[in-house]
Amino acid sequence: MRIIRHEFLLQLTFMPRLFPVNCYLVEEEKSLTLVDAALPYSAAGIAKAIEEIGKPLTRIVLTHAHDDHVGALDRMKEKFPEAEVYISERDAKLLAGDRTLLADEPQTKIRGGVPKDIKTRPDILVREGDRIGSLLVIATPGHTPGSISLLDTRTRALLVGDSFHTRGGLTVTGHLRLMFPFPAMATWNKEIALESASKLADHQPSLLATGHGEMLAEPAAEMRKALIAAKGSLGK
Numbered sequence: 577m578r579i580i581r582h583e584f585l586l587q588l589t590f591m592p593r594l595f596p597v598n599c600y601l602v603e604e605e606k607s608l609t610l611v612d613a614a615l616p617y618s619a620a621g622i623a624k625a626i627e628e629i630g631k632p633l634t635r636i637v638l639t640h641a642h643d644d645h646v647g648a649l650d651r652m653k654e655k656f657p658e659a660e661v662y663i664s665e666r667d668a669k670l671l672a673g674d675r676t677l678l679a680d681e682p683q684t685k686i687r688g689g690v691p692k693d694i695k696t697r698p699d700i701l702v703r704e705g706d707r708i709g710s711l712l713v714i715a716t717p718g719h720t721p722g723s724i725s726l727l728d729t730r731t732r733a734l735l736v737g738d739s740f741h742t743r744g745g746l747t748v749t750g751h752l753r754l755m756f757p758f759p760a761m762a763t764w765n766k767e768i769a770l771e772s773a774s775k776l777a778d779h780q781p782s783l784l785a786t787g788h789g790e791m792l793a794e795p796a797a798e799m800r801k802a803l804i805a806a807k808g809s810l811g812k
Contacts, residue, residue, distance in 0.1 A: 718769025
């Protein structure tokens with residue numbers, strides 16, 4: 577496991593050279609928030625990082641319900657039972673194993689791995705505009721129907737789950753890049769993902785923290801390039 581700190585944010589990366597899977601610890605004044613829960617075996621490394629910081633873990637926030645973002649959830653909840661689990665109202669259905677699309681959603685297939693044996697159920701269902709400590713919830717559907725991103729209101733660091741990835745170059749989810757094709761292959765709706773990515777760019781973040789790849793400081797120019805490339809792939 578590799579750890580990189582940027583102000584209040586710690587990026588924890590598993591398999592950094594092969595298939596980087598990131599989760600994040602957000603440090604508040606008296607507590608910690610875990611954003612995403614990586615892979616099942618990641619629990620020990622995450623717990624060690626928490627113990628080294630020395631603050632209690634009070635929140636676990638899931639950007640979406642794919643297995644490489646919720647894999648260690650049960651083990652983390654067992655080790656930190658007081659931590660409340662947050663997820664969007666929409667992706668709570670997916671976390672429970674329900675891939676049924678809602679009547680008002682595009683009827684494109686929900687893709688990507690979703691664990692069938694997660695026992696933990698969310699404590700709090702979130703929507704656009706909700707606050708989780710210092711984090712502002714931004715609804716960013718596309719990769720999954722209920723994907724969310726999180727803006728740290730202190731620093732404008734933006735945690736985007738799989739709405740973008742930086743592995744192999746900054747890319748909007750759904751835009752296939754052969755260097756790292758997996759987020760595109762697991763994306764539910766490319767058009768909606770592009771709309772969400774554009775919405776994220778409008779927030780003018782100081783830092784972009786993705787589910788796969790390095791953190792990117794001052795990402796505005798690269799986000800614009802990624803949006804242009806994604807639009808071109810869709811013929812827009």
